[in-house]
Amino acid sequence: MMHSHLLLPALLLLPFVHGQNAPSSSKRGLVYVPNTKHMSDDSIWTSGSSDLTWYYNYEAKPSPAFSNSKLQFVPMLWGGSTTFLADVTAQIENGANITYVLAMNEPDGGGATGGSAIPAETAAETWQREIEPLKKMGVKLGAPAVTGAPSGKVWLQNFFNACKGNCSADFIPVHWYGNFEGLASHVGEVRSTYQNLTMWVTEYANNNVDLKESQTFYNQSSQFFDRIE
Numbered sequence: 001m002m003h004s005h006l007l008l009p010a011l012l013l014l015p016f017v018h019g020q021n022a023p024s025s026s027k028r029g030l031v032y033v034p035n036t037k038h039m040s041d042d043s044i045w046t047s048g049s050s051d052l053t054w055y056y057n058y059e060a061k062p063s064p065a066f067s068n069s070k071l072q073f074v075p076m077l078w079g080g081s082t083t084f085l086a087d088v089t090a091q092i093e094n095g096a097n098i099t100y101v102l103a104m105n106e107p108d109g110g111g112a113t114g115g116s117a118i119p120a121e122t123a124a125e126t127w128q129r130e131i132e133p134l135k136k137m138g139v140k141l142g143a144p145a146v147t148g149a150p151s152g153k154v155w156l157q158n159f160f161n162a163c164k165g166n167c168s169a170d171f172i173p174v175h176w177y178g179n180f181e182g183l184a185s186h187v188g189e190v191r192s193t194y195q196n197l198t199m200w201v202t203e204y205a206n207n208n209v210d211l212k213e214s215q216t217f218y219n220q221s222s223q224f225f226d227r228i229e
C-alpha cells in the first residue's frame with residue numbers, strides 16, 4: 001500500500017479531543033488514516049465533545065469510517081495522480097460538500113518519512129491538470145504541503161516558478177515537528193513569504209517528548225492558532 005508508512009507516529013497529528021466544552025472550529029481538523037486493527041479508535045474523533053470539523057486521510061476518497069460523521073472531508077492528491085480531478089468531481093456530483101483540496105504531501109521529502117519525493121516541475125504539471133480546474137467549481141486549492149525543513153522552502157519556490165502563474169493556490173499548508181518556539185517562528189516565516197495566502201497547519205507535533213510536555217505544546221500552539229487570523 002502506498003500509505004502503509006503513514007502509520008509512523010511522527011505523521012499522526014495531535015489535534016485531539018480536549019475538554020468537555022471545547023468549541024468546535026473550522027480551524028480544528030484531523031489527519032487520520034483509519035486502521036482496521038484498531039477500529040474503536042475511529043470514534044474518538046467524532047465523539048460528542050469533539051471540537052474537530054474536518055479531516056483528511058492522505059487520499060482522494062473519504063474514509064468510510066467517517067461517512068456518517070459531521071467531519072467534512074478534504075481530498076488530497078498525495079503524490080502523482082491522473083485520477084484526482086475525476087475522483088473529486090464525482091464526489092461533488094454525488095452531492096458531497098467538497099470546499100477544499102490538498103495537494104502533494106511532503107514532495108521535498110522521501111518515503112522513509114512519509115514524503116512523496118516529487119520534482120517541483122512534475123508537480124507543477126500535475127497540479128495544472130488535476131487541481132487547477134477545480135477552482136472553477138468553487139473549490140479552494142491548497143499548495144503542496146512541504147516539510148518544515150529548508151528544502152521545503154526551496155521546493156515550493158521552485159514549484160511556483162515552474163507553474164509560471166498557472167497554479168492559483170488559495171491556501172498554504174504548513175508542517176512542523178519540533179517545539180513551540182520553532183513552530184511559531186516557522187509560521188511567521190511562511191506568512192512573510194506568502195502574505196496573501198491563508199495558512200493551514202496540516203501536520204505538527206512536538207515529537208519525542210513525554211505526555212505532559214506534549215499536552216503543554218498542544219495547549220500553547222492551539223491558543224496561538226486561535227489568536228492569529
Ligand SMILES: *[C@@H]1O[C@H](CO)[C@@H](O)[C@H](O)[C@H]1NC(C)=O
Pocket residue numbers: 072097099
Ligand atoms: C460546505 O462546507 C462549508 C465549510 O467548508 C460550509 O461553509 C458550507 O455551509 C457547507 N455547505 C453545505 C451545503 O453544507
Ligand SMILES: *[C@@H]1O[C@H](CO)[C@@H](O)[C@H](O)[C@H]1NC(C)=O
Pocket residue numbers: 128162163164166
Ligand atoms: C500556463 O497555461 C497556459 C494556458 O493553458 C499554457 O499555454 C502554458 O503552457 C502554461 N504554462 C506552464 C508553465 O505550464
Ligand SMILES: *[C@@H]1O[C@H](CO)[C@@H](O)[C@H](O)[C@H]1NC(C)=O
Pocket residue numbers: 193194195196
Ligand atoms: C498580494 O496581493 C496584492 C493585491 O492583490 C498584490 O499587490 C501583492 O503583490 C500580493 N503579494 C504577494 C506576496 O503575492
Ligand SMILES: *[C@@H]1O[C@H](CO)[C@@H](O)[C@H](O)[C@H]1NC(C)=O
Pocket residue numbers: 018019212215216219
Ligand atoms: C491543557 O489545557 C487543558 C484544557 O484547558 C487543561 O485541562 C490542561 O490542564 C492543560 N494541560 C497542560 C499540561 O497545560
